[in-house]
Structure formats: C-alpha cells, structure tokens
Amino acid sequence: MAENPKPLIEEVEDLSWGEFGKLAHGYLRIPVALLIVELFYWFITQPTNTLGLIQESEAWIWYQLTELIYGPGSATLSEYNGWTTLVTLRHEDFWADQIRLYVSDECAGVHEMLFITVLIMMTSGVPQRLRIKSALVACGIVYVLNIIRLVMLYPLALSGCAENPNLLGCEQPMHDFHAFVYQWGFLIVLVLMWLVWFKWVNAGDLIRKEQAASKGKWKFIYRKNWTNIYKVGLAVSILLVLGAFANVWLDDEAMEAKETVDMCEFYSSVTGDCGDARDAWTQEIQSSWSLATLGMLGFATTIIEIEKPKKDEEE
Numbered sequence: 001m002a003e004n005p006k007p008l009i010e011e012v013e014d015l016s017w018g019e020f021g022k023l024a025h026g027y028l029r030i031p032v033a034l035l036i037v038e039l040f041y042w043f044i045t046q047p048t049n050t051l052g053l054i055q056e057s058e059a060w061i062w063y064q065l066t067e068l069i070y071g072p073g074s075a076t077l078s079e080y081n082g083w084t085t086l087v088t089l090r091h092e093d094f095w096a097d098q099i100r101l102y103v104s105d106e107c108a109g110v111h112e113m114l115f116i117t118v119l120i121m122m123t124s125g126v127p128q129r130l131r132i133k134s135a136l137v138a139c140g141i142v143y144v145l146n147i148i149r150l151v152m153l154y155p156l157a158l159s160g161c162a163e164n165p166n167l168l169g170c171e172q173p174m175h176d177f178h179a180f181v182y183q184w185g186f187l188i189v190l191v192l193m194w195l196v197w198f199k200w201v202n203a204g205d206l207i208r209k210e211q212a213a214s215k216g217k218w219k220f221i222y223r224k225n226w227t228n229i230y231k232v233g234l235a236v237s238i239l240l241v242l243g244a245f246a247n248v249w250l251d252d253e254a255m256e257a258k259e260t261v262d263m264c265e266f267y268s269s270v271t272g273d274c275g276d277a278r279d280a281w282t283q284e285i286q287s288s289w290s291l292a293t294l295g296m297l298g299f300a301t302t303i304i305e306i307e308k309p310k311k312d313e314e315e
C-alpha cells in the first residue's frame with residue numbers, strides 16, 4: 001500500500017525565514033517601489049507648476065492641434081500663474097462662449113510616465129540599457145497619449161453643449177471622460193503596455209540568463225548590517241516624513257485649501273477661488289515638502305548599500 005502524502009502544512013513549515021524573505025523581495029519590490037514613487041511624486045508636485053516646462057509644451061501642442069483640427073478660433077493660449085498653460089476652448093454653445101482649462105502638474109502625464117518607468121526598470125533580468133531605452137520610448141508614448149486625451153476634450157464638451165447650448169455645466173461629458181481616464185483609463189493602458197513590453201523583450205528568458213551572469217558584479221542591495229549610526233539615520237528619516245505629513249494634516253486651513261484645489265483639478269477649472277486656494281496650499285506645503293525630501297533621501301542612504309563582489313565570484 002502506498003504511503004499517504006505528507007500534509008501540505010508540513011511542507012510550508014519547511015520554508016525558512018531567509019527563503020521567505022527572498023520570495024517577499026521578489027514579489028513585493030515592485031509595489032513598494034511604486035508606493036515610494038507615489039509619495040515622491042505627491043511631494044514634488046505640491047508647489048505650483050513644478051513641471052512648468054512640460055506643462056507649457058503640452059499646452060502649446062494642445063492649442064495648436066485644437067486650432068488645426070477644429071478650426072481657427074476654437075481655442076486660445078494664454079498665461080496662468082506665470083506660465084503659458086491656460087487653454088480656453090471657445091464655441092458659441094459653451095457657457096459664456098468659453099471653457100477655461102489649464103495643464104496642471106497632474107495633467108502633464110508625468111505621474112503616468114513614472115508609473116510605467118518603475119514597472120519597466122524594476123523588471124529584473126532585462127539588461128539595464130534595454131530597460132532604459134524601453135522606459136524612454138514608453139514615456140514618449142504616454143506623452144502622445146496624453147496629448148490625444150487633451151485634444152478629445154473639445155468635441156466631448158461640444159457634444160454636451162450642442163444639446164443644451166449656453167447652459168452652465170453643459171460640458172459635463174468632458175468632465176466624465178477626464179475622470180474616467182485618471183481613475184481607470186491610464187492605469188489599464190499602462191499595465192497593458194508593460195505586459196506587451198514584457199512579452200516583446202522575452203523577459204522570462206532574459207531574467208534567467210542575467211541571474212546566471214550576475215555573479216562577480218557590484219550591486220545595489222538592501223543593507224544587511226545595521227550599525228547604530230544607520231539606525232539613528234533611519235529613525236530621523238522616519239521622523240522627518242511623519243513631521244511633513246503632520247505639518248499639513250493637522251492644519252485645518254491647509255486641508256480646506258487642498259479640498260478646493262482637488263475639486264478644481266477634477267473639473268480642470270480656472271477661477272479666482274481656485275487660484276487663491278492653490279496659492280494657499282502651495283505656501284502651506286513648502287516646509288513639508290522640504291522635510292519629506294530630506295526624509296526620503298535619508299531612507300535611500302540608510303536602507304540601500306553597494307555590495308562588493310566576493311573574491312571567489314570574481315575569479
């Protein structure tokens with residue numbers, strides 16, 4: 001009679017903590033990297049027009065294409081908060097014959113560029129040069145897709161206002177499209193882009209080949225030996241980041257200004273109240289942004305170290 005197989009729980013218990021750590025590192029490093037990038041992006045975009053040059057370039061292309069596709073006089077380009085990022089869509093069916101929109105930090109598409117770059121760069125096994133080239137191409141694709149999104153706003157606004165001309169809020173289809181793209185649309189597109197790229201570069205085989213050839217090379221690794229100075233540095237970094245968040249979240253005026261800014265960003269609107277709220281939020285966030293930047297730099301210098309190849313691996 002054949003022996004009964006061992007219970008599955010016994011096989012799981014044979015997994016050492018070291019092996020578990022390697023599995024966790026393999027599966028969790030990408031979401032952790034994405035989380036860090038999200039925090040970094042959030043802080044660098046709190047001051048107004050952090051990405052001003054990119055915003056201006058997209059606003060200029062958006063304006064030129066709108067004029068070319070939908071006819072002269074369909075849009076105007078002007079300055080907003082010191083940067084030429086205000087695009088005013090014009091048609092007799094719009095409320096007051098115009099819809100004032102501007103390319104904000106969030107609308108610049110840099111958030112999406114960082115997302116796809118992290119997915120590509122964190123795909124281990126693929127040669128670094130190929131990953132860098134692929135990330136640059138992917139960012140270019142995202143830039144073009146974002147321009148297409150902006151150009152589509154005019155006909156969507158016009159479709160709503162054609163049925164209800166000169167009615168306040170008649171451009172709602174434009175806002176619905178804007179909300180969908182930022183909540184789900186870009187995320188779906190970026191994940192599909194990464195999956196296509198993963199298959200195109202044959203990443204599975206490349207991962208196995210690079211793992212076999214990685215011996216004897218200098219590497220960036222997570223710190224293994226934690227002396228007191230690194231522990232203190234990590235503690236200070238944590239306090240800096242927590243202090244940055246507390247400096248904003250415990251300020252009622254700052255949170256009220258942020259709610260107004262979020263609403264203005266969602267509807268891509270430009271009003272006096274939006275400008276005042278944005279200025280107030282920018283002033284409140286400056287010190288927190290500096291503290292958080294120092295904290296994240298502290299994380300990088302304490303958690304990451306350079307691993308020197310062992311002599312037997314070099315030979």
